[in-house]
Amino acid sequence: MDSQGKYLYCIIRCPHERTFDSVTPMGNMPVPVFTVPHDGLSLVVSDSPVQQYETTRAHMMAHERVLERVMKEHSLLPVRFGTVADPGVTIQGLQKLLQTRVQEFHQLLADIDGKAELGLKALWQDEKAIFSEVLAENPSIRRLRDSLAGRPAQAVRYEGIRLGQMVKDALERKRKGEAAHILAQVQPIAVRTRENVVVGDRMVLNAAFLVETTREGEFDQAVRRLEQGLGQRLAFKYVGPVPPYNFVNIVVNWERL
Amino acid sequence: MAVEKSMASASLAEVVDRILDKGVVVDAWVRVSLVGIEILAIEARAVVSGVDTFLKYAEAVGLTAAAA
Numbered sequence: 001m002d003s004q005g006k007y008l009y010c011i012i013r014c015p016h017e018r019t020f021d022s023v024t025p026m027g028n029m030p031v032p033v034f035t036v037p038h039d040g041l042s043l044v045v046s047d048s049p050v051q052q053y054e055t056t057r058a059h060m061m062a063h064e065r066v067l068e069r070v071m072k073e074h075s076l077l078p079v080r081f082g083t084v085a086d087p088g089v090t091i092q093g094l095q096k097l098l099q100t101r102v103q104e105f106h107q108l109l110a111d112i113d114g115k116a117e118l119g120l121k122a123l124w125q126d127e128k129a130i131f132s133e134v135l136a137e138n139p140s141i142r143r144l145r146d147s148l149a150g151r152p153a154q155a156v157r158y159e160g161i162r163l164g165q166m167v168k169d170a171l172e173r174k175r176k177g178e179a180a181h182i183l184a185q186v187q188p189i190a191v192r193t194r195e196n197v198v199v200g201d202r203m204v205l206n207a208a209f210l211v212e213t214t215r216e217g218e219f220d221q222a223v224r225r226l227e228q229g230l231g232q233r234l235a236f237k238y239v240g241p242v243p244p245y246n247f248v249n250i251v252v253n254w255e256r257l
Numbered sequence: 258m259a260v261e262k263s264m265a266s267a268s269l270a271e272v273v274d275r276i277l278d279k280g281v282v283v284d285a286w287v288r289v290s291l292v293g294i295e296i297l298a299i300e301a302r303a304v305v306s307g308v309d310t311f312l313k314y315a316e317a318v319g320l321t322a323a324a325a
Contacts, residue, residue: 060272119274164313239264
């Protein structure tokens with residue numbers, strides 16, 4: 001099996017060798033997902049050919065499902081998708097990876113202990129209605145639009161661009177206002193919050209929260225209240241607990257180990 | 258509750274949002290081929306930076322210029 005590398009899923013606190021059952025590893029092969037322990041920590045890995053895993057649904061879901069399986073029993077530091085140690089890296093080499101950052105990994109795991117990452121996205125239900133509001137709330141946009149109406153497209157090109165910029169800015173202000181309103185209801189319950197980039201014109205909020213598991217029910221309630229109050233206007237997408245990707249960002253430089 | 262709380266693996270979009278550009282990075286090991294993703298990102302930027310985007314917003318508030 002010399003040509004086999006090791007696919008890395010996550011780092012956990014586990015002092016011994018073990019396998020994780022009821023889960024299919026990357027590559028859909030009949031091989032175990034197992035730990036490589038060192039100094040109280042473990043890498044969770046499976047044998048894998050050294051290859052660039054394409055970002056297909058099957059590959060990404062396989063990666064995610066292994067993490068969700070491990071998460072049932074352990075706090076974990078998730079490793080970025082597609083990380084494969086080449087066959088030249090021995091078990092001792094993998095242990096060295098843990099060894100060099102052992103304190104930092106222990107500290108990060110302690111930070112995550114007893115907490116869950118939750119994800120909340122909010123999207124405007126009706127884009128057209130939002131543009132109508134932008135018009136209603138911004139007389140200057142309305143006036144400029146009316147002054148351009150019916151004129152030849154070439155003649156109003158530059159002013160049309162200016163109008164579009166004004167609309168875009170107004171939409172962004174509106175988005176930020178509504179995002180702040182939503183965040184005000186849930187952020188106080190979280191230990192940490194991370195706002196990610198919104199995608200498309202409908203998305204108002206794309207945020208991740210690190211929440212004490214003892215307060216997860218309280219967070220659920222807050223999201224429920226948001227939905228009850230704003231559900232006509234906003235669609236909410238709520239996930240969790242998810243692997244804490246939004247609160248673990250570190251680079252280990254293998255070549256300098 | 259009307260808003261359903263689900264595992265990330267219930268939605269590919271939720272998974273993509275997390276596993277590709279966050280988490281522990283081990284430098285110099287084989288990683289994801291981002292070719293497809295980069296193309297998507299470039300297309301997104303091209304759209305965002307384009308004049309057409311602003312004209313799209315202008316149209317969204319009902320600017321209807323006469324055909325040239």
